[in-house]
Amino acid sequence: MDTIDLRSDTVSHPTPAMRAAMAKAAVGDDVYHDDPTVNQLEADAAALLGKEAAVFVSSGTQGNLCALLAHCGRGESILIGDTSHIFRYEQGGMAQLGGILPQTVSVQADGSMRLDELQAAINPDDEHMPKTRLVAIENTHNAAGGVPLSAEYTAQVADFARRNRLRFHIDGARIFNAAAAFGVEPKTLAEGADSLTFCLSKGLCAPVGSVLVGDAAFIQRARRARKVLGGSMRQAGVLAAAGLIALHEMRLRLRDDHANAQLLAEGLSEISGVTIMSQNTNFVTVSLHGQAGVNSQDLSQALREDHQILVAAYGGEESQFRLRTHYWIDRAAIDKVVKAVGALLS
Ligand code: TLP
16 A cells, blocks of 8 residues: 555555465355355354354444344334444444434443443333343444443443343454453453454455354344345355454554554654544544644645545544554554654644
8 A cells, every 4th residue: 555544444455465365265155154264254253252153244334233133123222322333323224224223322531331321321111112122332432532441341331231131232343452452352352242243344454344243043143134134145255264364363463553553643742733632542533723724624635635645634623633553554654644744734
């Protein structure tokens, strides 16, 4: 990748090892459970997350929706963070397609939801109200700036769910970043959850795919949901082959991305006009203030045109932009970005 693309970790391309593995992947018809590479990916994913079974899906959005459709019925509701990806950026698929209602709870700066607020949001057993069926958390939390949620917090939510007879789902799109940040095994962050979706196609570089894990009966229901969503694939082993490399090799290097994000934040913080709003895992959120003399849209355009550097600018008066590191962003790229921003704001 010649361009330095920091808009998201979703932009990461497959590695040469992935392309080679895809070319020689053993395949079969996955709807008949005949694809050995998909079967291997699902077995390995389930083991890594400490669950009985797994299903390979096309995206994080599809994995989350399959989970909600498998856990909840029409007219039931879920407790979900007000800034969560599932609530804000998945088109309300649960309501559009499943008749499931979201009941939002505020997400705190550390990505958590307060347990007393979750408790207060549960509907009483009253025929006027949708039955609250599930609680979902997001780890790492995207809108909170990639902040990882600890195993202790996850255990508290699991306990809350058990006491209230709710199912517990984790949108773990970046669960391996959280595991790397805490230095724990991924299964530690899934303990007590009934289901978890994780993505192979973000910082892990696979071209396509996510995996949903849970117990065997749940995964059977999720497979039915995947089918009706048009998500059952045939010779998907070519994709799963890249997924296996993501799971076993790329997962183990995420700390490099976190270190690079830290370097980037440190470098940018020296530039006058720049404030680092947050730096967690592989995310850096930057705000420009008056001294910068430009807003984030202008800066992002100049970075693109003059330096082939892509960042995601947003916010009106707040004028923020976000950067995310991934496999294709090395230390030399970090230096270039810091120099380019410094030159444009000088
Ligand atoms: N997030 C994308 C955009 O959709 C915002 C990104 O660039 O970060 N859960 C979380 C926490 C996510 O961040 C995303 C993608 C998803 C689910 C959905 O995954 P996909 O894009 O595979 O459907």
